Amino acid sequence: MIRKRSVRRRLTPDAPEPEPSVEAQLASDARLIPDERLRLIFVCCHPAVAPEARAALTLRLVCGLSAQEIARAFLVSEPTMLQRLTRAKRKIAEAGVSFEVPGRDAWPERLAAVLATLEVAYARAHEDAAGVGPHAGFADEMLVLTGVLVELLPNEQDALAFAALVRYAEARRPARLDGEGVKVPLDRQDPALWRGALIAEAEALLRRAGSLGRPGPLQLRAALHGAWCARRTLEEPPPWPAILALYDALLGFGEDPFARVNRAVALAEVAGPAAGLADLEALDEERLAGFQPFHAVRADLLARLGRREAALAAYDQALALGPAEAEMRWLIRRRMEAL
Numbered sequence: 001m002i003r004k005r006s007v008r009r010r011l012t013p014d015a016p017e018p019e020p021s022v023e024a025q026l027a028s029d030a031r032l033i034p035d036e037r038l039r040l041i042f043v044c045c046h047p048a049v050a051p052e053a054r055a056a057l058t059l060r061l062v063c064g065l066s067a068q069e070i071a072r073a074f075l076v077s078e079p080t081m082l083q084r085l086t087r088a089k090r091k092i093a094e095a096g097v098s099f100e101v102p103g104r105d106a107w108p109e110r111l112a113a114v115l116a117t118l119e120v121a122y123a124r125a126h127e128d129a130a131g132v133g134p135h136a137g138f139a140d141e142m143l144v145l146t147g148v149l150v151e152l153l154p155n156e157q158d159a160l161a162f163a164a165l166v167r168y169a170e171a172r173r174p175a176r177l178d179g180e181g182v183k184v185p186l187d188r189q190d191p192a193l194w195r196g197a198l199i200a201e202a203e204a205l206l207r208r209a210g211s212l213g214r215p216g217p218l219q220l221r222a223a224l225h226g227a228w229c230a231r232r233t234l235e236e237p238p239p240w241p242a243i244l245a246l247y248d249a250l251l252g253f254g255e256d257p258f259a260r261v262n263r264a265v266a267l268a269e270v271a272g273p274a275a276g277l278a279d280l281e282a283l284d285e286e287r288l289a290g291f292q293p294f295h296a297v298r299a300d301l302l303a304r305l306g307r308r309e310a311a312l313a314a315y316d317q318a319l320a321l322g323p324a325e326a327e328m329r330w331l332i333r334r335r336m337e338a339l
Helices: 002-011 022-027 036-044 051-061 067-073 078-095 104-126 137-152 157-171 196-210 217-229 240-251 257-271 273-281 292-304 308-320 325-338
Strands: none
Touching: 036 051, 036 104, 036 137, 051 067, 051 078, 051 104, 067 078, 067 104, 104 137, 104 157, 137 157, 157 196, 157 217, 196 217, 217 240, 240 257, 257 273, 257 292, 273 292, 292 308, 292 325, 308 325
């Protein structure tokens, strides 16, 4: 009898959890922010952390990027980035900051850091044209995360603009590789291969963002992608004048070395490679030493101007930074053409 009672007690299922009250449901983390990674990003972008360290710390803790990857994204040295991360962690520990999912009233003060985190994480996936690198999964995940974000914040211009940017960029993914697994530059991609449904979603989101007031930097960056996605065939000329005008407008909001490099590309197409190279070489080369596109663009412009030795050296610098496989094959091909 004792044995029977023991077995019965052991096998009797636990009583079901009581139905949560309406108040408990409204206060639950999952109801506030339904996506787990997005919840963690909002949690880590705490206002107690220094603004320049919020996105970096979140990229390290939530997205798993290395200190070196984060340093390159913010154009600082790896030791500098490690110092920032260490200071941020120390401040959190000393202040006894309580990390919890913030309520809606706290979202606006964290949104800029959240979007900065998502931008860098997505850039790591987007720069890998083949989509086979360690961060490739961020590409599809970012479509989901930005969809959740615009549902939560339907009247936030920057959230809408970033969601549009991701959709424009992902729409072009099927055309980013040739048959040999080599990256295809944007101006040589076949628009017939782009995903029309994603482009339509992006256009709708960007229109919504534009209806909410004066465009900001994120809307202009999304508009740059939109200008390319308005192209319908390879026979249509690339929209270089429009791209150059949009970069000029973007730089009106403040200095941005990434935008400067891309503007030099557009300027070279509109005004010639000499103008583009002059614009590029006016930048802080030391700061951009770890930014592979800077060296790749410089190499291309030098080659077009007949400066063969300098072009080869610039290609070697770009390759030394360890680009993804498809990008590496493209650079090797271009270097061979410059010989």
